[in-house]
Structures are given as structure tokens and as C-alpha cells.
Amino acid sequence: MHTILVASSKGGAGKTTLSTQLAGHFAAAGKRTVLVDADPQGSSTRWCEKRAEMDAAVLPINGHSRAFRKHLPEDAERVIIDAPAGAMADDLEPFLELADAVLVPVLPSAIDLEATVPFLNTLATVPRIKKGKLPVALVANRIKAWTQISQQAVEQLQAWPYPLVAQLRDSQGYVLLAALGRSVFDYRSEQMRSHQDDFAPLLRWLKKHS
Ligand SMILES: Nc1ncnc2c1ncn2[C@@H]1O[C@H](COP(=O)(O)OP(=O)(O)OP(=O)(O)O)[C@@H](O)[C@H]1O
């Protein structure tokens, strides 16, 4: 079982989008995939419910209480945990315990970059992270590659102490797919392939740490 925690205390950074897209990737690749929804808003759970009839279905698990571990099927191959906004490392302890990797999505704006720093500081106090035993990576989300603001944000993120492992484009495709319970990995069109390509370095990083 390989467990990925997607977390940031900053609201709206793309935790649910990244969690669902990654779950969709693993499920489409034939892995038994579970999505632990730790957010009372329930968006990840609804996304799973919308694809329940698909071959590449993802099992939703309620992550609101510590009891969530009891509900994890023993044969699960990939577990993605979608953390709620506002949660710092202390609040995420039961998830950090289980995690093999942590992904922190960040939007390219000063407000988001600055709000993410205190969260990363709390992560840096987690013993497994301090010892280099639990890898953490950044994912720039909603990147408009042609804009100076996005380029500057990416440069800033590249100077942070965790690797920047993907730059996901800003795309209405993600808004649409969220509503449909789908991921970019469920399609083969040219447009969806270009979105899939954004995930390639992130997927390589995850593989290296699995
Ligand atoms: N790459 C993207 N391109 C376009 N829209 C996006 C992208 N990523 C996320 N969004 C949209 O931005 C909004 C916030 O994203 P999302 O819900 O994934 O963030 P979150 O971190 O889970 O939020 P919360 O903190 O409320 O749980 C959603 O409407 C989502 O569809």
C-alpha cells in the first residue's frame, strides 16, 4: 500500500483537484485505489460516487475520525488522502503517520505563497520529515505559463526547501472533470494528453519514493 497525503492549510489551493486526479490516474492504471476524504465538505467523496460504475472506480473512505484506518481495505494498492483547509501538521497527525509521501499544492499568488509558509514550517517539525524519511514535494497549481506572475511564483517555489515536482496548468478542464467524477487520465484526446503530461514529473517523483 502506498499512501499519498495531499495537504495545505491554505483553502482552495487544489488539494481536492490534485487528490482526485491522482486517484483517477492510479485507478485508470489498474491499481486498487482508495480516496480518504478528510474534508467535511465531501467533494472527493462525491467525485468517487460519480464514477462508482466505472472500471476505474475509486473507493471513498470517510477520513473525519481516526477510525478511518479500520475501513481501509487490506488489498488497497494506492491510498490518497485529501486533507481539509485550515489543518496544520498537528491536525494531520493520523494521516502523516500513514503517509509515504506528502504533496502540497500552491497557487501562483503572493497571498497563497505567503500563506503556505507557516504550513510548511509545521511540516518541518514532523520527526519523519525532519529525518528525511517522509518526502514532501510542492505542486504549483493553476499555472498560466505565459504570465509573469506565474513565472515568478514558480521561480520562488523552486527556491523553497522542498522540490517543485509539477506545474499544473490553469484549465476549465479540471472544473468540468470534477463535476463529472472524471480525471484527465480517463481520456485519450490530444487536449487531455497535454494535461496528463503536466503530471509526468510528479508521477516519476512518486515512483522514486514508493
Ligand atoms: N488547475 C486548475 N485549473 C482550473 N481550476 C482549478 C484548478 N485546480 C483547482 N481548480 C478549481 O479551483 C477551486 C478550488 O480547487 P480545489 O477544490 O481542488 O481546492 P482545495 O484546496 O481542495 O480547496 P479546499 O481548501 O476548500 O478543500 C475549484 O473550483 C477547482 O475546480
Ligand SMILES: [Mg+2]
Ligand atoms: Mg478540498
